[in-house]
Amino acid sequence: MIGYNQEWGQNxxxxxxxxxxxxxxxxxLNATIxxxxxxxxxxxxxLRGAFYRVNYIFDDRYLIESNGRYDGTSxxxxxxxxxxxxxxxAGWRIxxxxxxxxxxxxxxxxxxxxxxxxxGNQLLGNNFYPYIPTMGIGQSSFMMTAGQRTPFVSPAGLVSPTLTWETVISQNLGIDFALFGGKLSGAFDVFTRDTKDMLMRRxxxxxxxTGAPQSNAADxxxxxxxxxxxxxxxxxxDLNYDVTLALSDWxxxxxxxxxxxxxxxxxxIYYEGQMLNEIWGYETVGIFQTQEAVDNAADQSALGANWxxxxxxxxxxxxxxxITPGNNTLENPGDRRVIGNSTPRYSFGVNNNLQWRNFNLNLFFQGVWSRDHWPTSGNWTWFFPFNAGHVERYFIEDSWSEDNRDAYFPHPHISTNDKKNIQTQSRFLQNAGYIRLKNVNLGYNLPYRWMExxxxxxxxxxxAGMNLWEYSPIRPPLDPETIWAGAIEYPMQRIYTLGARITF
Incomplete structure (x- = not known):
């Protein structure tokens, strides 16, 4: 197969x-002055390009496929x-x-x-001319002489002289098998994917x-x-059963x-050797219980006052x-270290089907074994919610006081600008791993003689039911599937459905 494609878009x-x-x-607009x-x-x-695909199969044992594209972009x-x-x-049916x-x-x-x-990837959002230095024009935001806005022309930004395609190189090795008359089957793959010349701003x-230009800045x-x-x-x-396990990690x-x-x-900003999604933060010793403990501890004045x-x-x-952030460099990170990583590790799904006589049952579980979570900045973070002008009951009941020294949260402060106790740290780092019963379907087929x-x-x-059960080590009221927007807006809904399917 060979082909040619051409696209042109204007806005x-x-x-x-x-x-x-x-x-x-x-x-x-007609009602304005x-x-x-x-x-x-x-x-x-x-865009303009040509592509091809060639398949070759010999004796149903050796399989080869080749694809290619030659693309150009404006x-x-x-x-x-x-x-x-x-x-x-290539494949080999041994x-x-x-x-x-x-x-x-x-x-x-x-x-x-x-x-x-x-x-190849050439997408840069709405930046259609990243290699052309362009000057901006506009009018000032303020009225100047005689009630007129002053026009201006802004200087051109920087551009990269060597901007080109971002290339993704994928390599995969896998095995497929089926045993014992199809009772046991499976597949296993290992892969690497190298993204070369990533399109980004340094x-x-x-x-x-001025701002940094788009460039091929990273691998x-x-x-x-x-x-x-x-x-x-x-x-x-009368009894059939099957179960499928899917498991992956990257x-x-x-x-x-x-x-x-x-x-x-x-x-x-990255550095060579960095694991993507690293979380840098302080290691938490605990909560100060006495003034003597405060006086004898390391000086924390760089993070706030009135400890x-x-x-x-x-x-x-x-x-x-x-206790300091150092120079905010790898050589001198102060008292910070990598305390976690938000990459999901060991994602899995389990699908079960059971059929006994006229009954059928399907259960689908999904989850992630481990994933670290630190809430994003903003008012609607799950802890210290007084930043949003309100206080949750769980925060009141589990904040430190003289009568509640084993609390999870520190002593609350009135000032919303006092961030010393909520620095990124190991104490409040959450394990967002979970297992959830995503779908349940239980059905009964009425006997044919009744229908006749x-x-x-x-x-x-x-x-049928959705999200009927879950387990997670994450601290309530967080839900590991709804926290990534940085806000607790709506909880995960449980849905129940009872119905009938009838064919006349």
Whole structure:
């Protein structure tokens, strides 16, 4: 198969506004007075490419497939806008070899496969001309002479002279098997995915005076494995059962990033060897119980003032007698270290099907063995919710006081700007691993002789449920599937359905 594709897209917009309404009852530009403003814009982008696919199978044993694309984009300079992205995969059905005929009584299928492939990425959001330095124009936000806004032209930003495609290189090795007449089957894969020349913005010193350009600034390697195992059996003529387990794990590491100052990870800042989704923070000793403990501990004044019983005590990891963030660099992170990682580890799903006579039951469990969570910044974080102007009952009942020294939370402070006790730290780091019964379906097929009597072809009565049960070590009221937006807005809903399916 060979093909050719070409795309062209254009977007235009016009906007008008006025800030002075004659009456708020009529919201229309014709019902305004004062200075009216109009705005507009236009952009376009295009793609052009050719692709192919070749398949070859010999004797149902050897399988080869090759794919390739040659693509060009208007987003990059003319000399760097085309790229070739090939891939190849091969499989070998070992079970079909003549010398495997002796295993046919227990081995149904055995196949190994391998693949190597590349894909290109040229998407940069709404930045359609990242290689062209463009000057902005506009009007000042303030009225100047004679009630007029002063027009201005802003200087062009920086661009990368070598901007080109981001390339994803995937490698996979897998095995498929089926045993004992299909009772046991499964697949296992190991993979690596290298993202080369990642399209992103680097961080430059503020003395530069402008924002960093889009550039091919980093490389990333993701590696992991996944497996699927299914067991099915018919125990009696009335009883059938099957269960499928899916399990996977992956991690990502930054393999190239220019970080000469050794700055700690932040938005668009990485370092070579960094595990993606690292959480840096302080190690928590506990909660100060007495003023004597405060006086004898390391100096924590760099994180806040007025330390007293009920406040958090942090560990002095570098043994300098002070708790500080250091220089915010890898060489001097102060008393911080990697305390966790928000990458989900060992994601799994278990699907069960049971059929006994006219009854059928399906259960689906899913979950994550381990995943660290530290709440995002903002008012609607799960702890210290007084930042949002309200206080939850669980916070009141489990905050430190003279009569509640074993509390989980420290002594509350009135000031919403006092963040000394909620620095990123090991005490409040949550394990967001979980297992949840996502779906339950229980059905009963009414006997055919009953249906024949009343003129029905078939009838099934069923009960279905979603999110009926879960377990997680995370601290209530958090739910491990709803916390990643940084807000507790709505809890996970439990849904119950009772119904019937009838065929006339």
């Amino acid at each position: 235009k917009f016009v906007r008008a506004q006025n800030n002075t309404l004659i009456t708020p009852l009529i919201q229309d 004062g200075l009216q403003q109009t705005f507009g814009g236009s952009n376009h982008m295009s 987003r990059f300079p003319a000399e760097d806008r085309f790229g070739f992205f090939p891939s190849i995969s 079970s079909n070899e003549d010398w495997m005929s002796g295993s046919s009584n227990w081995l149904d299928e055995l196949k190994i496969r391998a693949s190597y492939g590349t894909l 961080e430059y010193p503020s003395i530069l005076g 990333l390697r993701t590696y992991g494995w996944e497996m699927e195992l299914t067991y099915r059996n018919q125990f009696t003529s 991690q990502s590491t930054i393999t190239r990033f220019e970080n000469p100052s050794g700055a700690l990870p932040a938005s668009n 007293r019983p009920g406040d958090i005590q942090y560990a002095d990891l570098n043994n300098d007698g002070r 009597t009343i003129g029905f072809q078939s009838a099934n009565i069923y009960f």
